[in-house]
Amino acid sequence: MFERLEDECAASSDSDEERPIRCGSCAVAVADESAVFGEGGRPAVSTFFNPSGELMEVVTVRTAPGLRPAGRPTSDFSWFPGTSWTVGACRGCGLQLGWWYRRTDGGEFAGLITERVRCG
Numbered sequence: 001m002f003e004r005l006e007d008e009c010a011a012s013s014d015s016d017e018e019r020p021i022r023c024g025s026c027a028v029a030v031a032d033e034s035a036v037f038g039e040g041g042r043p044a045v046s047t048f049f050n051p052s053g054e055l056m057e058v059v060t061v062r063t064a065p066g067l068r069p070a071g072r073p074t075s076d077f078s079w080f081p082g083t084s085w086t087v088g089a090c091r092g093c094g095l096q097l098g099w100w101y102r103r104t105d106g107g108e109f110a111g112l113i114t115e116r117v118r119c120g
């Protein structure tokens with residue numbers, strides 16, 4: 001799935017300019033492609049099972065200005081050790097695009113569900 005996102009980024013890029021990662025629903029720019037990183041030595045894209053048993057593919061980004069934290073932070077079922085999380089909703093349409101993570105030692109990052117975002 002992330003290969004699709006990378007292909008879209010490559011295809012939409014006429015120049016060396018970075019393209020934003022956008023909400024797949026309303027196209028608001030959520031994060032910059034250059035913000036993609038691997039948290040805690042992981043690859044930038046990881047797959048996880050949620051508590052409902054659904055497989056989710058998540059790309060981590062250092063910051064996501066288009067993602068609004070929603071709800072109270074919790075550390076229940078956190079996929080990243082040493083973090084608490086809240087749901088991350090699109091600032092444009094409110095669709096859940098992923099999660100905001102806060103490290104217990106400070107700092108934040110976001111995880112975006114690859115099938116709910118697109119590039120370009």
Ligand SMILES: [Zn+2]
Nearest residue numbers: 023026090093
């Ligand atoms: Zn949206």
